[in-house]
Amino acid sequence: MNFTLKVPSIACEACASTITKAVKNEKPETIISIDVSTKIVTVKTTASEETIRKIIEGIGHTVED
Numbered sequence: 544m545n546f547t548l549k550v551p552s553i554a555c556e557a558c559a560s561t562i563t564k565a566v567k568n569e570k571p572e573t574i575i576s577i578d579v580s581t582k583i584v585t586v587k588t589t590a591s592e593e594t595i596r597k598i599i600e601g602i603g604h605t606v607e608d
């Protein structure tokens with residue numbers, strides 16, 4: 544499925560890199576791109592949105608509802 548998540552806690556490229564690595568570590572087939580200026584995470588994955596959200600929250604980032 545394809546979806547976007549807003550992650551307001553993304554402050555810089557390092558945050559984006561950390562999130563990308565965490566998601567790919569758990570769900571290697573996921574294609575993820577992150578716009579640091581808008582804090583929008585675009586995801587294409589076989590996992591559910593809830594799963595990806597939990598991975599991002601699990602490393603200390605905040606996903607907007």
Ligand SMILES: [Cu+2]
Nearest residue numbers: 554555557558
């Ligand atoms: Cu950062």
